[in-house]
Amino acid sequence: MKNLLIILLAFSLVSCSYHNKYKKESIRHNRLVxxxxxxxGDRQTAIAAIQNILAFDTVNMGLLDTLSKLYVQLDDLGSAYQTASKMIKIDTxxxxALEVYGTMASRLNKSTEALQAFTKLYNxxxxxxxxxxxxxxxxxxxxxxxxxxVIESLLNMPQALKDVYVVRLGPSNYISVPVISMAYYFLGTWEEINGNKEKAKEYYRNSLNFAPDFSLPLAKLR
Incomplete structure (x- = not known):
C-alpha cells in the first residue's frame, strides 16, 4: 500500500509538472500568434489567440478588455456583451466594461440591463x-x-451640445451626432407616433440644426 501511494504521488507530480509546462508553452505560443x-490586422485570429490564453488565465482583465473591443470592432454584439458581463463580475x-455592457445591452434590446448600466454610468x-x-x-x-x-431635460443642458452619441444605423454602420440632436430626433418620433406630424417635423428640423447630415431626421422630412 505504501509503495502504491508513492507511485500515485509521483504520477501526480509528473502530471502537474507536464500541465504547467503545457500551460506556459500554450500561453507563450498564443501570445506570439x-x-x-x-x-x-487579423482580428479573428487575434480573438482565437486571446480565447486560448484565457482558457488558462481566466481573469486577465487586460486580455478581456482587448477581446471586448475586438468584438465591438467586428460588430459582434452578443460576444461583446458576454465578455463585458464577465468583466464587470470580476471588477464591479x-x-x-460597464459602458460596453450597457451599450451592447441597448443594441440587443436588453432594456432592463441597459437601464441599470447607464444609470450607474451617468451617476x-x-x-x-x-x-x-x-x-x-x-x-x-x-x-x-x-x-x-428625461430626454426633454437634455434640450436645456449645454453639455448635450458637446457630448456625442453613437447611432447604430445597421450592421457595422455607425454615425456620431451631438446628444442634443439625438434628443430632438427622439422627441420627433414621439410626436409622430402620437399623430402630431407638424410638431414632429419641428423636432426633426431642430435635430438637423445640430447635425445637418443626420440621415434619420433627413429621411423623416422627405
Missing part, C-alpha cells in the same frame, strides 16, 4: 449620452412619460 495577428468598478460620469440612454430605456421598460421627461 496574437502579436502577429495585431501586426497584420470597471466603468469602461459616475455625467455624460449626457448616458442620460439619453436612461430616457430611451425608461421608455422601453414601460415608463414612456418618465423617459420623455
Amino acid at each position: 496574437l502579436a502577429n495577428a495585431f501586426s497584420t 468598478a470597471n466603468l469602461d 459616475k460620469k455625467k455624460n449626457t449620452a448616458f442620460l439619453y440612454e436612461i430616457g430611451v430605456q425608461s421608455f422601453n421598460t414601460g415608463n414612456p412619460q418618465s423617459g420623455k421627461i
